[in-house]
Structures are given as structure tokens and as C-alpha cells.
Amino acid sequence: MIQRPFFNFSKPRFDYELFTKALPQLVPVPQPKFVTLLIDSPLGNRDPKFIKVGDSVKTGQRLLLAENDTAAAVSTVTGKIDAFSEFAGNYGKMFTAITIAVSGSEETDDQFAQLGGDLSMADLSAFLSTAPGRPPFELLMDPEKTIETIVIYGGDTDVLIGTNQYALKTRTGELQKGISALKKASGIENVILAVPGESFQSYDAHFNADVRNVPAEYPYAGSQMILHHLLQKPAADGKAPEDHGVCFMRAEAVISIGRAVADKRIPLEKLVTIVAKNGEQKIVSAKIGTLMGDVLNAVNITVDDGDRIILGGPMTGFAIYTETHPIEPDTDAIMIQDASDISFSSDYPCINCGDCIRICPANISVNMLVRFLEAGQYDDAVNLYDLYSCVDCGLCSYVCVSRIPILQYIKLAKHELSRISEAEETNV
Amino acid sequence: MFKQKKFIVSHAPFWHIGSGIPERNYNMIIAALPAVLMGFTVFGIPAVGVIALSVAFAVLWELAVNYVSKRPYTVADGHAIYIGLIFGMVMPATVPWWLILVGTFLAIVIGKEIFGGIGSNPFNAVALAYAILLVSWGIHLDFNAKLANYTFDFPAAYPIAALQAFGPSATEPFSLLGMFMGQQVGGIGSVCGIAIVLGGVYLILRGFIRWEISVSFVVGVFVTAFLFNVYNPAVYGAPLFHLVTGYTLIGAFFLATDDGSSPVNFIPMLIYGALGGVLTVLIRNIGSYVDGVFFAILLINVVNPVLDKIRPKALGKVA
DSSP: OOOOOSOOOSOOOOOOOOSOOOOEEEEEEOSSSSEEESSSSSSGOOOTTTTOOTEEEEOOOOSSSSSTTEEEEEEOOOEEEEEEEEEGGGGOOOOEEEEEEEOOOOOBBBBBHHOOOOOOOHHHHHHHTEEEETOHHHHOOOOOOOOOOOEEEESSSSSTOOOOHHHHOOOOOHHHHHHHHHHHHOOEEEEEEEEEEEGGGGGGGGOEEEEEEEEEBBTTHHHHHHHHTTSOOTTTTTTTTTGTEEEEEHHHHHHHHHHHHHHHHOOOOEEEEEEEETSSSEEEEEETTTBBHHHHHHHHHHTTOOOOEESOTTTOEEEEEEEBBBBBOOOOOOEOOOOOOOOOOOOOOOOOOHHHHHHOOTTHHHHHHHHHHTOOOOHHHHHHGGGGOOOOOOHHHHHTTTTOHEEEEHHHHHHHHHHHHHHHHOOO | OOEEEOOOOOOOOOOOOOOOOHHHHHHHHHHHHHHHHHHHHHOOHHHHHHHHHHHHHHHHHHHHHHTTOOOOOOOOSSSHHHHHHHHTTSOOOOOOHHHHHHHHHHHIIITTTGTTTTOOOOSSHHHHHHHHHHHHHGGOOHHHHTTTTTOOSHHHHHHHHHHHHGGGGTTTTOOOOHHHTTOOOOTTTTHHHHHHHHHHHHHHHTTTOHHHHHHHHHHHHHHHHHHHHHTTTTTTTOHHHHHHHHHHIIIIIITTTTTTSSSSSHHHHHHHHHHHHHHHHHHHHHHSSSOOHHHHHHHHHHHHHHHTTOOOOOOOOOO
16 A cells, blocks of 8 residues: 655556566465355245255356346356355345355266357357356347447456456467457457556467557556547446447456367366455465355465455455355455554545545546535536546545545445436336 | 454445545644744744634634534644634734634634535635734734834834835835845734745645645736836835735745635646735735735635636546
8 A cells, every 4th residue: 555655746656466577376275165156146036946955066067046047157166055045246236145065076067068169159158157257248248239349458457456467477378269269259350458568569469359558557447448548439428338339358258268168168267366464465266156264264364353355456346244255257356454454434524635636547526526426416426527437446535635435425426327327217 | 153253344445545634734733833933033922822822712613613513523633723823823913812712713613614614615714814804903903003012123114014105115124035034024923934935845845735826826926016016116016025025925825725715626726826926916006905915815715616617628528
């Protein structure tokens, strides 16, 4: 964490983790006794006749809650279903958590291996939607959206995290295969590989993609920043990138596709960057569904009462409340913060010091915006003070003298506005 | 027994740069202290009494407002102390106690708290209080009258008043360097230019005030005074004289830079400061008041919200 320097000539600056010196040693997490898989479908959808506690599960088997349910998880272990439970995600979204007790012998489900020839989007989507990196097939297959460009980002979107950078540097061949398979399946020819920093020239010739350079300074790798600076699309309309015909994918997601195609086997291991209390980074490889506690044990990190466990990085991650939270396909990092390093936000008003304005990468008048947001005047915040230009980087909250939870206000406003527009669309 | 560990759960970002409002205010107080101490050496014990009383009253007024409005006590953030200190710094050393009581009431309650407290004040609290006092009890703020019983080892007339009444020829006894070093009549904390500039530079270097405002204010005063001086040197004072006398420097570094009532974007800050400097000299040279700094600052406070609409285009905005 960068503390305020005594003299304050320039604004603070964060750079992404680039592993320019040496790549860290990969630490494998041993097979856990239990894994928990999340299915993007509420528990109420479960058909008790179709899937129940005690059912045997093979590695690589698709798990559905009911025969016709679309959301699925792919089991990463062989064992027996131990429990079903409700799982509340962000913004009140409900998932179903399936806990599987791992048995000693490993049996692989061969449904995926039996798919012959070139894989179609439907095949990829059915088996690889919860693969490491979580490839966003639902966007590519959405009939209402025309995706013209796929942007693969070969870095990570938060500081201190090295997951995708590590994947890019160590699994180049699989990335290459993944890009080819993705192009073939989706029919989208315009694939951009964005790499952070000056390292892009070394990748240029190897890939069947347009390799571009993105500044290594946070938050220039955010999807809105890339949309605006790399693709020159006006991005400030509150729409998601896919509404502009752009689909963002993690490098790790494309590598998963490449591995699946090459090995005829669904990849099960997620790369995760662990940031210890002292800031030291480790890259581990853990099966999706492994519980946080097991992952932390593997790297000898203990957490105590009052600490904070963050999924993701220090600027944009989210804190979890239990060590039994599983590794999800898009869990790029786990960061542990010591109780003494935690700073709290306050309810002081804005004093108009302007630090947020000087650091905002999107040139927003944050001081005015936050006044409208505090008052709940979201429409004015959008129309007068550029709410939708915000790239959610959190730098304003980071520098705020009054310690106002600005990013929280912004996310709440965007969430409320999206709820309003959803309600309006369905009421027509 | 299974024991669930309790973790801290909150929203991103999980880092903070570590700055805070109390740190900011106490640093501003530290920056103002050299000028206050120089005032003590010039005016002696009465000045100590004025500063002590105005800080104490300011804190008490803020406590009273917090109590009456049933809001959290905000005295510890140092802002009331800071306002009290700056208010004392612009007073003559012999000002009556009740004027300090009324003045701090105007600054803390009318200038700041009724608008919602720190950061919400549309006007600089001290400038507002001083302007009201000047209009109501101007005689008590007249330095020539209030400091008549002092004997100084430098010309014992208020330099700007001398300039305004008798023209530049009357300012010959005053030494520019001497006035800059504190050899002049004026407010307790506003006589010693060098101490104020040192404090201001400290605040700028540490990022607690915005240099654009201070610099453009000083430039505004200098350029306007220079133009007047060139136009008619027999009537209008020299630019450097305007810089080191009256409230120019305390205005540039401690009043105009007040967070709540000043703009934050780059170009508006330059316009805001320069406008303040221009108005200061206009009021001094062709207005009826002796010193124009406080009225100039109140006027630029009024245009601040309009100025701050000049801002860079946000990401992805075309219009």
C-alpha cells in the first residue's frame, strides 16, 4: 500500500504486476476432502428426483439442478454429493452450492472427450462455461448481441495480481490453440490480445491475433478504459462492452479452451495469486471448488479474527466472511489483510479538497458527483456529472481525505439505475 | 466446538492513502503558527490574549452548535481551532473581547455550521465574519485608531490607509523589506509576510492547499497593481507595496485556499485566484474600503460554483 508521502508533489500511481524479473514458483494445492461448486441457479430450481445427496459424481461431469436447467457446473473431483445449500452472491444474486465429498479414486467422465471434430459454441458453452477464467460464452451466444471484437487481456485488472500474466507467460502455446479454436467456433475474426507494458513486441509474431499494448498503469486495463483508449468507442453510456460489440475475456479463459481442445479434457485447475499480509505474492494452482481455508493452508497462511480476506485485488475485489468460500472459475486472487492494516470509511462530508479530481483517470468531477450520489439523485448524477464515465477503479476512495466510500456510492447508483431500467424494460 | 472466525467485510477499495481531515487541519494550524508568533513579538501580550480568546470561543461555538443540533462533536478535527486562529490573526491586537465573541460566532455558526459544517461553507468563514464586523463595528477594526497607544520602532501608521489617504508619496517612510519581515502595523498574524509565505509554501509542498490559487492570487494582485501604478504612479501604489501590506498574503495562502469555498479544477482555480487578486487591488485603489481582500474573497466565493463548471471532458463524453 502506498502511504501519503510527506511532500506531495505528484499524485500516487499504481502499476500492474508484470513479473518482469522472474516468474514465481507455482505451488500446487493438494486434493481437498471437500469441494463446493456454485451453480448460477437458485436452490428452488432443484429437482430432488434428478439430483440428490449421495449421488456419485465423476471428474468432469456436468452437474445440473434439473433436467432442463441451463446453468451447470462441471465437477472437478470424483466423489459423492454431500449437501446442497443456498449461496448468496453480490447484489443479492442467489446461487446453489453443491458440496462434494471427494473419494480416493479418480474417475473421469468422458462425455467431453467423445465430442468429435471441431468444437461448436454450444459444446464449448456446455462444458467450459465454468472452466478456469470463466469464458463468457453466454455473451458470444446471446442472439440479441452482435459481438464483433473479442479482446483477450493478457494481464490482470487489479494491482498485485499476477494470475493472467503468469498464464500468458507460461502457457503461450495453449493460448495460441485457444485463440484458433475460439475463432473457429465463434466465427469472429477480430481478436485483439491486449498485453500490459512494453512486453508486447515479444508476443507479436506468435499469435493469430492483433497484439496491442496497454499501459501498465492502473487502471488502464479496465474494460471501459480499453474500450475508450484502444478501440476508440465512446463508452460513457452506461452500457456493457457487449452492447458495443466487444467481448472481454481473460487470457486464462482462452488458455482453458486451448487446453481442453488439445488434451480432450476439461481443465480443472485455477491459477490463483495469493497475496499474504506482508504483500508477498504466491501463485497457486487449485481445483475449482477448493475452499479458501484449504488453499491458505497449502501456502501456510493463517488468518485471525478481525483480518480481511479479499477475493480479487486491493482496489476492486470483494471481502468474504468465511474461509469456506470456494475458489470460483473467476477467482484470480486471494488477498489477506491484517487487522492492523485495515482503514475504515467515515461519515464525514466532502471537504472539497480536489484530490479525487486530480487522480480520476476518467476526468469526472467526483466532488460534485458524490454530493448527488449521497442525496440519491442518480439521474442528475448521470446527466450532469458523468456517472457512466466512471471506470470503477476506486482511486477516488483511495485518496479521499474524508474517507467517503465513494466507489461504494457509485456502484450502488449504477446498480439502482440498472434495476430501474430493467424494470422499465419488462413493464412495457 | 466449531468456532467461526470473524473477518472484516467491507467494500473495495481496501487500501487508503492514509490522509485524514484532522491531519490536514492540524498541519494548517502548524503552518499558521510562525506568523502568529511573529505577531506576538510585534504586539506583545494583548495579541496572545486575542488569539487565545478567539480559538477558545471558536471551539466553544462549534461545541454549542454540535450540542444544539444533536450531531457528533466535530471539535477534535481541528477545523474550529483553525478558523479561530485565522480569525485572531486578522484582528488588531487591542480588539475588545466581545467583538471576538461575536466574530467567532459569525465565523463558526453563520459561516460554517448552518450550511452543514466542514466543507459545506459557500463563503470563507473568516472572511464572512470579518466583513460583517467591518460593516457593523468598523471603528474597532481601524488599525490606526486601535493601535494608537503602541510605540513601534517603525512607522506607526497602517500602510494601506496611508497610501489611500495620502498617495504613494506618504509610503516613502515604509521599508518594503521591513514590512515583509513584520515591521508594520496590521492584524496580529498578517503583519509578517515572510512567515505567512513560509507557512503557505509548507502547505503547498505537503499538498494541503492548492498552489494554483495562491500563485494566481499573488500574480493577480501584482499585475493589477502594476497596471494602476504604470497608469498613474502619483496616485496608485507600487505593486510590491500592495503585496506585502494589509491582508494580501494571508488572503492568498490561508483565506482564498479554503477547501469548501474554492474551485478544484485547474483552470477555474487560476481564474478564481487571479480574480481575487484583481478585485483586491480594485477595491483598494478605487473603492472606499481600506483593504479589499475580504470583500474580494467573498466575491470570488460567490463565483466559485460557476467557475467550477469549467472542467475537462469526462471519459467517453463527446459533447
